Amino acid sequence: MSVKVYIEAIGAIGPGANNWPEWRSILRKEVAYQPARTVNPVLNVLPSAERRRVGIGVKIALASGLEALAAAGIDPSSMTTVFCSSGGDGENCHLICEALASSDRMISPTRFHNSVHNAPSGYWGIASGAMLPSTSLCAYDAGFAVGLLEAAVQCSVEKRPVLLVVYDTPYPEPIHGVRPVADQFAISILLTPDVTQGSITAIDVSLEKTPSTTMESSELENVRVGIPAARGLPLMQVLAQLPEQAAAADIYLEYVNQQSLRVKFVAA
Template identity: 40%
Template sequence: MIVHVKGIAVMGPGIEHWDALRSHLLTGTPLAPDVQPRPQGSILPGTERRRASTTVKMAVDVAQAALRQSGLKAEDAAVVFASANGDTNTIHQICEALATPERMVSPTRFHNSVHNAAAGYWSIASGSMQPSSSLAAWTGTFAAALVEAAAQCIGDDIPVILAVFDTPFPEPLAACAPGHQPFALALVLDRQPENSLAALRLAVAPDTGLPASAMADPELEPLRCDSSASRSLPLLAAIAAGSTGDDLIFDYVEGLQLRVGLAG
């Protein structure tokens, strides 16, 4: 499968936006160690913005930023939202509530806890009636989401906004789940090559035992290993460099790997 990237957005520790990460990757510009994601959810109407969690706001923020860069319209694009664990703080709060004698769970927390909450908020804010998918595949979430988005883009001949996001669980669940840093990225994919930032060639292949692609950058390699969303960093680095070298390898589902190259 070959798809074209029309927009990119990223948010994470030390990474305020795509331009900051790209500058670091290309020129060594230091990352901002004190910068932590501060999602705003500015696309959301006031009522939804007050109800939305930090996880939801982070997801819609990167989706909005990537779409803005692409120049496409939300009403013309399908969406694929993906997260290994969903809205971690909300899940933690519900577990705390269920551990009390009263076992009272607020309706707002409940509706934020479902895995398609972020995609639902996006649909409300953007007014889009296009297809929406939400998925999780543990540490293979980024690869699974990229395959899903590319397949929809090619099969339905429609631009697709892909947003992958992870936030850490509070303790005690933090000890049982990957991810200790918030991280989110978004790509806008399209079949059409005009005004694209890169062309991606995707292939699902049997797991040969080769390890997933790593970051040569010592600052970013620990972050890459932290969550399912941050496993996207080698692809972002390749796009920044315009690399058309060896295919990148990403962990997918058991027995399979995803290989991604930049098409020349």
């Protein structure tokens, strides 16, 4: 069984590129990829008190999501959302562990508040005024594919647009030694149930036992395998070539239980 939806807009931020137009130029080989640390985005959509409290995970998640909706000209308050991350805010987790290992074991209320897995969803609601449902998921390295399938099913069944936001941030040492995440990365994709004037392509998604699609560039492959959210790079690669690329081969994104999410591209 497959699920068909339409892709209308993309937002992305990660090592070497700060937004989707920059990633698109790299993936189209119009400019050479230059590895560099992810630049922390400025987030002005939250009240000043909230801006002081949020961590980098919230910043990159909201920045990429808002970029996708701005490209589509859609009011963020009107969106159903799906957020997915393998571990949330890695630095916040590290600081809580440090506090628990100290003599007084006192945890800052702000740290605890930001430790919950749906923190970006909550800050999204504050920033946008969105009142529609929001889902927060975690699936280790398979988060991008799990999030995409969840968002596609919601979009198809509920017959309304859904914004998928997948993000990851690294842990400091010593957690980094056992769960290495190379850098920050976030990708957001706006899905619609029906074709619109802004539709980039239609996709059919289904589960198969097929090896994951890799990146031709060794540097981009290092990004893909080094950051769970960057498992979406093969999808970004195809979307960067559209609409000039008349036909795109199916891609396979790492899922759970030795399965892959097959993404078949259909002309919009």
